Amino acid sequence: MLTFLPAPVKGTLAAVLILLNTLWLFPILMVFAVLKLIIPLAGVRRFCTLVLNRIAYLWIGFNNCLLDLLHSIRWDVRGAEGLDRKHWYFVTCNHQTWADIPAIQYVLNGRIPLLKFFLKKELIWIPFLGVAWWALDFPFMRRHTKEQIAKRPELRGSDLETTRRACEKFRTIPVTVFNFMEGTRFTPEKHAAQNSPYRHLLRPRAGGTAFVLGAMGDTLHTMLDITIVYPQGNATFWRYLCGQVRHIIVDIKTLEIPRQYLGMDYANESELQKEFQAWISELWAEKDARIDRIQDSRIDS
Numbered sequence: 001m002l003t004f005l006p007a008p009v010k011g012t013l014a015a016v017l018i019l020l021n022t023l024w025l026f027p028i029l030m031v032f033a034v035l036k037l038i039i040p041l042a043g044v045r046r047f048c049t050l051v052l053n054r055i056a057y058l059w060i061g062f063n064n065c066l067l068d069l070l071h072s073i074r075w076d077v078r079g080a081e082g083l084d085r086k087h088w089y090f091v092t093c094n095h096q097t098w099a100d101i102p103a104i105q106y107v108l109n110g111r112i113p114l115l116k117f118f119l120k121k122e123l124i125w126i127p128f129l130g131v132a133w134w135a136l137d138f139p140f141m142r143r144h145t146k147e148q149i150a151k152r153p154e155l156r157g158s159d160l161e162t163t164r165r166a167c168e169k170f171r172t173i174p175v176t177v178f179n180f181m182e183g184t185r186f187t188p189e190k191h192a193a194q195n196s197p198y199r200h201l202l203r204p205r206a207g208g209t210a211f212v213l214g215a216m217g218d219t220l221h222t223m224l225d226i227t228i229v230y231p232q233g234n235a236t237f238w239r240y241l242c243g244q245v246r247h248i249i250v251d252i253k254t255l256e257i258p259r260q261y262l263g264m265d266y267a268n269e270s271e272l273q274k275e276f277q278a279w280i281s282e283l284w285a286e287k288d289a290r291i292d293r294i295q296d297s298r299i300d301s
Contacts, residue, residue, distance in 0.1 A: 003072045003243065010070045011242035021062045026128055029055050033135035049173055052136055053114045060109045067106060071243035075107070079252035083111040088174050088219050090212060090257070091115065093226040094201055094287060095180040099240035100228055104178075107250050112224075113174040118208065137169045164215040171219055179208050181280070198288040206280045210266035210273075217263030225253040227287055229294050249294055255283075 002010070029052060036048035067073070089112055093100060105115065114136070121140045124130040134140070170177070181204035184190065194203050213220065229249040239245055258279065264272055 001072075002070050005070070007242035007244055011238060014066060014070055014241040017066055018063055021059060021066075022128055025055055025059055026132065029132055029135055033131070036135070046172060049137065049169075053173075056114050056132075056136055057109065060105045063102065064106050064109060067102075071245075073243075073245065074247045076247070076249040077107050077252070078250070079254065080107065080111060080250075082254070083108070083224075083252075085111065085113055086174050087112070087222065088170070088216070089113070089176040089222050089224050090209070090220055091176055091178045091224045091226060092181045092209065093178075093228060094186070094291070095182050095184065096186045096228065096230070097235050097240075098185075098237040099230075099235050099245065100180075102237075102240065103228060103248055103250065104226065107252075108176075113176045115176045115178045116170070117178050118212070139167070167212070167215040170216060176224075177212050177216070177220065179212065181205055181209060181284075183208075198284060200291045201284055201288050204280050204284045206277045207266065209280065210261070210264065210276055213257060213261050214264050214266050217261075221257055221262065223255045223257050225255055225283060225287065227251040227253075227290050227294070229291060231295075251290060251294065253290075 002013075005013070032048045032051045032055075036045050036052070039045070091104075091108075091112075093104060108115065116136070116138050117133075118139050118141050119133060124134055124140055167177075182202040183205045184202065186200070186202055190202055196203050227250075229251070230245060231247045231249065232245065235245045235248075260272065261276055261279070264276070266273055266276065
């Protein structure tokens with residue numbers, strides 16, 4: 001254990017070792033990514049996908065071991081029982097810091113299928129990561145605004161079709177689709193600007209989730225509603241790398257997604273759209289209350 005090292009040393013060492021881990025695995029990942037690209041046989045591509053996912057598990061596993069070596073974090077994980085790597089999941093979580101992602105990966109790696117994020121199309125140009133995300137079938141999306149659709153009506157429905165095409169790759173191998181419903185990290189300024197009705201959360205964006213459920217309704221039936229609380233607050237990614245985040249609470253609530261939302265046409269069914277938005281708002285209100293209960297229980301103890 002190297003927890004005795006000064007925080008900046010631990011943070012720098014963690015960053016360097018994660019980079020070296022990435023550089024070591026990247027060439028191996030590229031070999032199978034190229035094979036997957038140039039050999040159009042379903043069996044070969046499925047095999048390459050399994051190998052690529054295994055490489056991602058190894059990358060995350062190394063980062064988790066590194067965290068255990070350098071840091072002394074008290075993990076309070078609730079509701080992780082019964083999770084299965086052979087099941088398809090949709091996962092959402094409140095979003096406070098970029099430390100949320102490695103924290104979720106720490107808790108869920110090996111318990112459920114590899115997390116796949118919907119990414120903005122421009123992110124494919126990020127060195128190393130962009131190519132890795134493409135090889136791992138992370139969907140790259142280009143969303144059209146209402147203004148763009150008004151100018152070009154033929155774009156209506158193309159977002160759902162793009163999502164469906166992206167999700168076709170997820171049908172043969174179990175996968176976890178991940179989405180931060182808030183769309184951005186929580187800050188007091190954003191909270192005030194939105195006039196959010198929740199104490200601890202920004203307003204959720206239902207559209208992205210609706211597109212995924214519409215595209216994968218025949219395979220994706222279970223949602224993991226994750227709530228992360230950092231009792232010490234101020235859990236920036238750098239503080240996380242430095243080992244200054246010493247207590248993390250991860251509360252997992254497993255939900256069956258209501259049948260009427262599976263395979264729905266969110267963009268063109270206005271009544272169902274309102275009903276779905278109300279369901280998401282109810283989930284978010286319960287999550288807000290859950291954060292209150294978690295914080296209150298710490299004070300009482």
